[in-house]
Amino acid sequence: MVFKQQFSDLSERLRVDDGNVWAVSDRAAEMAAAGADVIKLCVGDPDFDTPAPIHEAVASSLEAGRTHYSPAQGELELRSAIADLETRTSRHPCSPEDVVVFPGATNALYTVLSCLLNVGDELLVPEPMYVGYVGFLAAIGAKVRHVPLNAERNFALEPEKIKAAVTDNTKVVLVNTPGNPAGNMMTREEMADLAAFCWRRNIWLICDEVYSMITYNRRHVSLRSAAEKLDNVIMVDGLSKSHAMSGWRIGWAVAPQSLVPRLVNFAGATVFGCTQFVQDAATWALRHDEYYMSLMREEYQRRRDFLVERFNGIKGLSCQSPDAGMFVMVKVTPLFSGGREFAEGLLDAQHVSLVPGEGFGPSAKDFVRVTLAQPVSVLADAMLRIEKFVKAQPASEKLK
Ligand SMILES: Cc1ncc(COP(=O)(O)O)c(C=O)c1O
Known part of the structure; x- marks a missing residue:
């Protein structure tokens, strides 16, 4: 007799095809492990160290014995710091x-999403979309409808497009602004319009705002700030990007009172409270962050400007300057058949790895995504290699 191993539908759904999005970067990692001099421009993890005073805050918290279970909703001090931030930046007090x-x-x-959707419920999400959504959308079993965005407008989240894609079955709209991969930002008017539309149609609107604090041209407007009514809107944010704290694992949701106890029940059943000393450090970070964040923001901006200028100086490539976030999207057609051909060829010829745009959705297939999470010296080296690679293409001669 053999033990018949049976697994849940949920674990089966999680075996999703990620469309080969990381194939180029996985191959780059193998090449680097074999000794090749590879430049990785694929990462979305800040290259900065977490600011030193945040380390000190964690040390003091450990010293104070803050190593125990913590409330499922989160430490009151941290929730107060988040609520204060939200109150400062929103017209609705939090x-x-x-x-x-x-x-x-x-x-x-x-x-x-687990508290809002049943298996088979319809969720609308614009594409290109952050690939990290693929897994949990599959776990939930949502029926995902993608709304293609306009590449010519740097994939701006146009409410009209989203509204036109809504059906009678749509239960949730999920947007991400400032966006990954394209760094676009919704305006206050656009967000207010979308929120009001969703409210009228009885649709939840969720906004992923993890790049809210890395903006260059104008300030981010949060969903809670733009929306007239709050009972259908949920905003999600965190410290991974803005504070270079990706490994600390701190995020949050600001939600209507009807939903909060359900979120707390779910968090209690699955996480059972986040780490106390990490929450203490996060509280310190949110209360004292402006100086450190502005340094990182200025550096990202310098890198963005450097890359946009250099890419636009290469005949056959083009690039719009993102308003926010940690990436630039570079159009490689018609010189190349698409982002995949460019990324594969560049890795082989010049050992630079980037992410083909199609990994984020079919609308971005003509693009590659390039990270800002590398110092200018590394970006400069990468740009020399990219320039060489493009010049070596037989078709590039015709562009002169
Ligand atoms: C749009 C977007 N949302 C969420 C995340 C993940 O955030 P966290 O590290 O807080 O889980 C990322 C990370 O790349 C992202 O780009």
């Missing part, structure tokens, strides 16, 4: 009771 803390925005989004 209370710590509106906030739930999670180990990262990914977990916050999974929990929120």
Whole structure:
């Protein structure tokens, strides 16, 4: 007799095809492990160290014995710091009771969606879309409808497009602004319009705002700030990007009072409270962050400007300057058949790895995504290699 191993439908759904999105970067990692001099421009993890005072805050917290279980909703001090931030930046005051803390925005989004959707319920999400959504959307078993965005407008989240794609079955609209991969930002008017539309149609609107604090041209407007009514809107944010704290795993959701106890029940059943000393450090970070964040933001901006200028100086490639975020999208057609051909060829010829745009959705197939999470010296080296690679293409002669 053999033990017949049977698995849940959920674990089966999680065996999703990620469309080979990381194939180029996986191959780059293998090449680097074999000794090749590879430049990785594929990562979305800040290259900065977490600012030193945040390390000190964790050390003091450990010293104070803060190594025990913590409330499922999150430490009151951290929820107060988040609520204060939200109150400062939103026209709707926020209370710590509106906030739930999670180990990262990914977990916050999974929990929120788990509390809103049944298997087969319809969710609308624009594409190109952050690939990290694929897994939890599959776990939930949502019927995902993608709304293609316009490449010519740097994949701006146009409410009209989203509204036109809504059906009578749509239960949730999930948007991400400032966006990954394209760094576009919705305006206050666009967000207010979308929120009001969703409210009228009885649709939940969730906004992933993890790049809210890395903006260059104008300030981010949060969903809670733009929306007239709050009972259908949920915003999710976190410290991974803005504070270079990706490994600390701190995110949060700000949600209507009807939803908060459900989120807390889910978080209690699955996480059972985030790490106390990490929450203490996160509280310190949110209360004292402006100086460190502005340094990182200025550096990202310098890198963005450098890359945009250099890419636009290469005949056959073009690039719009993103308003926010940690990436630039570079159009490689018609010189190349698409982002995949460019990324594969560049890795082979010049050992630079980037992510083909199609990994984020079919609308981005003509593009590659390039990270800002490398110092200018590394970006400069990468650009020399990219220039060589493009010049070596037989078709590039005709562009002169
Ligand atoms: C749009 C977006 N949302 C969420 C995340 C993940 O955030 P966290 O580290 O807080 O889980 C990322 C990370 O790349 C992202 O780009």
